[in-house]
Amino acid sequence: MCETLICRDCILFEHKNHDYVFVHDVIDELKTKFDNNFQLIQSILNHGFKQVETLNIEVNHVKQINQTRINELAKTIRQIIDDYEKTVIEQIEENTNGDKKQIAEYEKHLQNQQQNLNMRRALYKTLKLTHNHTRFLQLKQELLGYINKACVDLDRLKLPVATNWNIDDFNKLKENILQFEHVDEATQHQSGDPSKKIQSKHYLSCEVSNDNINVVIDALRNNKPLTKLTIDGSEIEDDAFQQLAHALKFNETLQTLNLNNYRRNGNYLEHLSEILQQTKTLTSLCLEKNNMEDDGMYYLANILPYNTTLIRLDLYNNNIGCKGIEHLADVLRQNKSLEILCLSDDELGDTEILILANALRCNKTLTAFTFCNDQIKTNGAKYLANALRHNKTLTTLVLGKNDIEVEETKQLADALRYNITLNMLVLSTNNIGDDGAQFLSDALRHNNVLTTLGLSNNQIKAEGADHLGNALRENQKLTTLILSKNEIQDDGIRYIAEALKYNNTLTVLILSMNDIKENGVMYLCEALQMNYVSQYTVVFLFFKYSHYDKRHSQL
Template identity: 30%
Template sequence: MSSFDLNDLGAQLEDVAESNASSGVSFAKQSLKLDTEEDALEIVKAIRACTNLEYLDLEGNTLGPLAAKAVAQALQENGSLMKRALWKDMFTGRVKTEIPKALEYLGSALCIAGTRLFELDLSDNAFGPIGIKGLANFLTSSSCYTLRVLRLNNNGLGISGGKMLAKALLDCYDNSTQGGSPPLALQVFVAGRNRLENEGAKALASVFQKLTSLEEVVMPQNGIYHEGITAIANGLSSNPRLRVLNLNDNTVGLKGAQAIAKALPNFKNLEQLNLGDCLLKTQGGIVLAEALGVQGGYPLLTELNLSYNEIGTKGANPLALAVADKEHLITLQLDGNLFGQTGRTILRDSLTVSERIGSLSILSDNSDDEDDDDEDSNDDEENIKENEEENEEENEESDEKDDESEDENKKNRDNNKHAFINDTALSKVTVAEFLKSPIGEKLLLLQGDVIQDFVNYAKEVSKHSKNTSSKLKFIEEFTRIIMKVSALSTSGYIDVRLKSQNLTDALYSKLCFFAMQSNQVPTWNNALLVNLGLIKAEDKNSGKIDWNLEGCFKALEIVSQKDYFLQEIRTTLIFFLQKPIRMNKMKVVDSFQHSKDSLKTVLCRIQNT
């Protein structure tokens, strides 16, 4: 097959322009390394020249304390109208001692300017608890009394950082009520991938209980068990306007499911509930299904994710019945459970009758066959009784034994999810060594500025290209790097999976920006299709695909929803994903069809919104 020209397809597309009434300054994703005040001069000039500075977007650059001080001075002079501080991924390569100082400069400047922030986004800055120390005074200041959106995703806060954040927000609430000012009314709170665990979750739950204004709470991958989940559910119960709740990849279990089910009636406007990969098991799934299935309840529900929860056959019908009257349901994710053939048939038949079958995503299954599934279902119930302390006896000694049993199971589960860290010698691996043998063990041992190391590697390879231009060779090589990294995004080890997903996101962002800046989008498009096996390479020496395409497709489900991902590429992918594989004019079985269909569903949904 010949290469595909994106321009031919692009000419047929409507050019949809997004209008944005707000004005401000953006240096987003320019990969600027700003160490000194002189380095920040361009940003300083832009801030001072903006007559209506409503936002400052510095995502994807790196600021040292001196550069932050210069930016802060400009904000102090012209930041009074600022509403949005968009400061994601702003300290790459900085040592931890630099970050608090930079944050203090920026926060103090906004306070002096009399800023009243609406949104603060500091996601993807791995500043840990020490970063919250640098933010604490700012978060309790009058500049944050008006805060409605707080995004602190992937900051490595840990338990202590979570507690410090909770105290700062509680102080902000108390301070805002003094002097007749309206109290803090936070609407969106995002704090995923922060290792908050139970104690951090409990601290933040006390904030939720006090606020009563939350509409969206996103806290996936935090190592929270049922105690923390119960605290969160209880705290959120005082927030009747809650629309979105995402606790993906925490250990909710039966007790956590019961707490959430108890809180659900408070959320009449619930639109999205994401409890994927939460070890609900069969009984936990049934408990939630019964809560969601109340007649006439949750009429605005558009998305329900209960995937990868080890839910057995007995949970299939209750789940199908739970969404039967949800007329606005768009996405129902139940893949990766243990329904077996019988359960999958029940689900599809019941959803067909209720006319909700269109919302069901790809329904993969982790059980081998129907008989095994029935056994798994029975084991689920027995394990839940043991692991979730389901005994109703009021014997204190029995409860203690159950606690010990559950703690042991938690440790075993965590050890399985983090096996590479425990079994691997802590020696540094270079990107060249990883690319030669791209396994999860080596991915975890990549250290330093890994993204830049990958960029440098691709540049070095492209220098030695004789038959193609350096830009073309760079894009081809960098695309192959992304494939090898993203192929690990479906690893069974959470450490590997998370690192793969984070690196994949950053690498795609880099490549997208480079392709646009160098007018090489068609080249990137062609390289992506070739390395996904969707078209044949014209160069027979380009090498075989020796990476796991399932991981690559799954990773694209995530990154294709990012703002940086080009709409032209989405449209091209849809076009080729729906074309069957043929060999000698004969249609053949595609082993990756499920993954392709799942990606296509996501892409089509994005295109239709």
């Protein structure tokens, strides 16, 4: 006890050789300490109360500023909407009058054609009743000439289309609405003339730059109806793209992201990977002309196998090599949600096609595969054909513009004999020719699932049309056949027309740009009169001097 500050011996007059202090000294020291601490606490509390008072004043000031901003901006928006409404109503009225004028002109043409038809019918009935065979033969050429001319005129006669007013063109209105929704940050960062636009209530489409990146980011963070974002021709810096990626991670409605023509820099791929990891609603991703290369595919391969929402992936023109295709094949083996895959302009060889084909053999989710603007040689076609024999889910295969020739066509045609799921095959802009058409025709005799076959721009002539016609006599599944931009001519049309007399399933036949003349038209008219398809058979015919119908150019 002698080592304590105050010991029990302090009441004694003599101490036993140890340190000590008097009680009153200890009490004085404690009083001083307590007084100082209490004063310190009171000072801290006083400072806190002053901060609260200052903060309340600041909050009220900010409230007043924001209310003023909102009132001014709302007033501006109302004025813009009023002006917009007036403009739209005037334009709609103008468009309506124009539409009615076109419809009236179209009806007038029909009435003239009807009058001509009535006159010819009356003449024809008179000849039938009089049994004047000499006169009948004399008027043969006149009647045939009328029929041919009427068919041509009616084919060239285009049905007017009602004009739909496109509200997406009013960028100024949309920009102000975007600012109104996100006034707190967007008004602070918006540049003088940012290049952006909101396509509709549910879509944002913009060309992102450093000038308007903050406005776009603000929209992504706050605009709940946002479902589609298109960034086309972007030239933003890496830090700006990082901010955009961070904003996308917190968006809860985005379904479609199109990132095209992006000049890769910095950690672009890492940021894209973050988006795919965090976004739980994205179903469609388009990465066109982004120079992804093999390392880009490596990043995707690390993320997509575990992604459960992405349905469509477009990878056009990304300089993907063998390693990149291996990464993509890993995705196809592991991913459980991807249904549509589009590849194009990557100059893939037989090795890369073999890797893809092996992945397709075991893939159980992909339903549509587009592979265009490359070169499929004999071995590559053999690999794809082998995949088709074993794949049980693919329903659409597009292999346009791949320099596919006769031998490659033979490989694919042989696979059609065994495939039980593919219902659309598009081989447009290749070189299959008449011999390739023969192989496909033989396959159609055995295939019972294919409903659409696209063979436009394939150098098919009359001989190839003969083979296809023979197949149409037996095939009872095909509903759409596209033969536009070939060299079928009237002789080939005769074979197709003969087949239509016996075919009971084909409902769409496209024959544009085949140098079809009057005799070819007559063959088809006669065939359609004898065709018993329950639905009306639509035949698209555009003659030698008419314009090509671009609606079907992809097929």
